[in-house]
Amino acid sequence: MSSVAKKPATAGNALAKTAEKPVQKRVRRTADEARRLILDAAEKRLARQGPEGLRLQDIARDVGISHPAILHHFESREGLVRALIARTNKQLRDSLLGALGDGDASRDAADHIGHVFEALSDKGTARLLSWLLLTGRATEESDAHNIMGEIVEVLQDRREEYARETETAAPDKEDTLFIAMLTANAAFGEAIVGRQLAEAAGLDQDGIKRFRKWFAKLINDHLETER
Amino acid sequence: MSSVAKKPATAGNALAKTAEKPVQKRVRRTADEARRLILDAAEKRLARQGPEGLRLQDIARDVGISHPAILHHFESREGLVRALIARTNKQLRDSLLGALGDGDASRDAADHIGHVFEALSDKGTARLLSWLLLTGRATEESDAHNIMGEIVEVLQDRREEYARETETAAPDKEDTLFIAMLTANAAFGEAIVGRQLAEAAGLDQDGIKRFRKWFAKLINDHLETER
DNA sequence: GGAAGTACTGACATTCTTGTCAATATATTC
DNA sequence: GAATATATTGACAAGAATGTCAGTACTTCC
Numbered sequence A, B: 001m002s003s004v005a006k007k008p009a010t011a012g013n014a015l016a017k018t019a020e021k022p023v024q025k026r027v028r029r030t031a032d033e034a035r036r037l038i039l040d041a042a043e044k045r046l047a048r049q050g051p052e053g054l055r056l057q058d059i060a061r062d063v064g065i066s067h068p069a070i071l072h073h074f075e076s077r078e079g080l081v082r083a084l085i086a087r088t089n090k091q092l093r094d095s096l097l098g099a100l101g102d103g104d105a106s107r108d109a110a111d112h113i114g115h116v117f118e119a120l121s122d123k124g125t126a127r128l129l130s131w132l133l134l135t136g137r138a139t140e141e142s143d144a145h146n147i148m149g150e151i152v153e154v155l156q157d158r159r160e161e162y163a164r165e166t167e168t169a170a171p172d173k174e175d176t177l178f179i180a181m182l183t184a185n186a187a188f189g190e191a192i193v194g195r196q197l198a199e200a201a202g203l204d205q206d207g208i209k210r211f212r213k214w215f216a217k218l219i220n221d222h223l224e225t226e227r
Numbered sequence C: 001g002g003a004a005g006t007a008c009t010g011a012c013a014t015t016c017t018t019g020t021c022a023a024t025a026t027a028t029t030c
Numbered sequence D: 001g002a003a004t005a006t007a008t009t010g011a012c013a014a015g016a017a018t019g020t021c022a023g024t025a026c027t028t029c030c
Helices: A031-049 A056-063 A067-074 A077-101 A109-134 A144-166 A173-201 A205-226 B031-049 B056-063 B067-074 B077-101 B109-134 B144-166 B173-200 B205-226
Strands: none
Touching (some): A031 A067, A031 A109, A056 A067, A067 A077, A109 A173, A109 A205, A144 B173, A173 B144, A173 B205, A205 B173, B031 B077, B056 B067, B067 B077, B077 B144, B144 B173
16 A cells, blocks of 8 residues: 555656656546545544544545645645534534424424434534534534524424413423533433443443433423423 | 753763762652652643643643653553543542442432532543543443442442332332433533533523533432332 | 662654645646 | 646655653662
């Protein structure tokens, strides 16, 4: 895999202008495509190996390009990280709000909670965001604010609507907020320590599923007693 | 703060053997003390700045020693990290089991949960462990297994004892496990995304307290319906 | 008070990583 | 098909981080 065989030219010296023909194939992508591939690779590295896995040379190797190409597209390593944050935030937002707005066969918390857990565990999104938060990035620019706000808003609307239909008491907004917070916390926690704890407890993949269901039921029960 | 003024000797050449008197003060600690100070500094850096803050030179500067001194005590950076893992695990274990075994004015979950959250947020223990878990360390050697197992055991004993006293049905052990898992997940999640989410929701410090209480009540209610 | 053990240091070596630059190959436009 | 734009590359520069080493100063033990 080492690059010894290739030694085409770069002999851009004053000499060597003779008969050297440019025989060197090069893949050329559109800028958008290249950025996408690079971000994909960075995402995988980060999810798998954590912070220390985010090295330009490694990512470049994964994509099959040279590392200056990454700098060309993102200016700096920091730029790459920012782009990764932005994209991840956007994906998460779409994923969460999409799941919530999905038809309205909703109303039952288990569904929502399942979606949240999946959205966060998908591609290691939670791991990725966790690292970004741990390193203090994604503090100012993060859309976390908006996302959380929007979601609580949607949930609260749902609950109020339901309360109207069933002519029960309107739910407390802080209660809705706390439910959202607990779910988010639990999902993040699971992404990080979940596997360890599950192993420690002798739970297999199926056990984790049971845990999620148990949690959904816990929330459902709470919703009912609040009514 | 730069070290320009000091240029004592090191002139260990064959020459310069003349009248140079060893005038250089040096602080000398016991090995244990030195290790403790180094670990303390490392812990702080890690909790504050995340993974990237764990640089030998920085830690050395914090302690007021040279960085080879750290290598002298811990062999390598990796050795330092391992020692940090071990100490943190031990502290957490003691803290958690200590809180649980505390008298037995327990029985009410709110107390336990409060202790768990405090133990994990203390000194950024959760942040620290999160990073260790994110980077894939602390997988084999971690005492997480034992800790989790012991805690579930203690909790289950409590519940069974209580069931006997009140002559109610004995609780399901998996239910106890899930409660512990949820609490752990939530506490870890809060350590990482908690501040962000709280800010996003416009919660102040007091709001976070309310959240914890709300959570404790949620668990308490669940315990009661299980009975 | 001398000897032995060891905590500690400065200087250096090595390796790794980001970033720069000039040159090259490919796509697009006229 | 020539001109332009730009995605891509190899080689190099600069800096940072861990680790090595020989030597220095403090403590303890006899």
